Amino acid sequence: MARQKREEIGQPDDPNLAPFMNLVIILIPMLLLSVVFLEVAVINVTMPLGGSATTDDPDEDDKESLDLAIAMSPNGFYVTAAGSLRQPIEGCPTQGPTICLSDDSVNVQERFEEARRMMADGNETAGEQVMEEGLQAYNYRELYNMLSGFKADFPEETTVRLTADENMPFALTVRVMDVSRYRLTDDSYNSDEDFWKADFQTETTDAGEEQFANLFGDPAFAVAQ
């Protein structure tokens, strides 16, 4: 009897872990489903109070300002700088936008509408692919080349005003903001692949920190009054 008691004291029973294990096994799949393994960042944008398109720049009268504006249309980009709409670049129709589509066989308006319909029907992946086809039709490389040229003449300017046709998707606006945000290693590119694979140019701040060189990294939205 005494021996049996000693054995019981020497070998304590393991705690019953089964309920805890059940809880953990339920919690893990639940959390795995809810967790999104994506890195979220933000883009700073400004919009004047009341959404006015006019700016009250005190230096406006003293020196010429760039007042850069990009309008996104189904035919391409209309670029306005220093108060005048830029003429279409070489290879684009003379009556069309400043930078026409790189692939004019694509009807981007139709692509975006089709993508919207597909997504509304729950066909997310196909809709995204159709939208991407529309987005890829724009000539971002030429837009960068042009903005880079403006930067050489107006190195202090960082603001770009963005406008677009009513139905242009938000993804297009974000892509234009991406193209106009940082300077790349070269000021001009001849191939799309080189352009997208190019690294950002870095510069050293007054505090001695390295950061990406700003092109027109302060997008502003405005409502035409």
Added chain:
Amino acid sequence: MVDKNEQGFSQEEEEWIKAQRAREEKRQKSAARRGAGDDNSVNINSLMDIMVIILVFLLKSYGDDPIKVVDEDLKVPRSTSQLEPVDATIVTVTRRAIMVDDSPVVDLRDGAVDPSQKGSGGQSSMRIMPLLDSLNDAVEQRRGEATLMGDEFTPEATIIADQITPHRLILEVLYTATEAQLNQFRFAIIRSTSESVGGVAETTPEI
């Protein structure tokens, strides 16, 4: 004639040997049982360790994520921006509704707000009335919190918009937010590389 005792064990010895063997067998059985029990508890402990580590990791990543950018009817675009999100009033524009801090405010149909929900001017108006009311409340609440904490109130908002959202709706949301005295905006995006954004990431270089 050979003596029986010289050929083998006596009856008594045989019984003793049998008893010894039975004891030995019993000991082995109980040892085997004990051994198997030890193995089981070791396995459970390792499994428990793994489970607890995974659970803590998942709970941490669940708590860290300040904004939800992917849902049934929401997927924000990819971008190369590097800026970290900050705590601000959140306006979410999905394909079906506009929400302020996760509370649905106004429904959307074909990417547009019903004209009856807009200010004077109907269809052409930029002001979304339910959104304006909700943002006014949210701004008041934030301002109150900032006063209590002794901080200065920053009139900022984070806009989480689906990638296919029409530009017009984005402008209406921004315009309405400016009417609620907000003037610093951040668009939430999924961080990506230029190659991936430009669709050339999969291309392998020619050798």
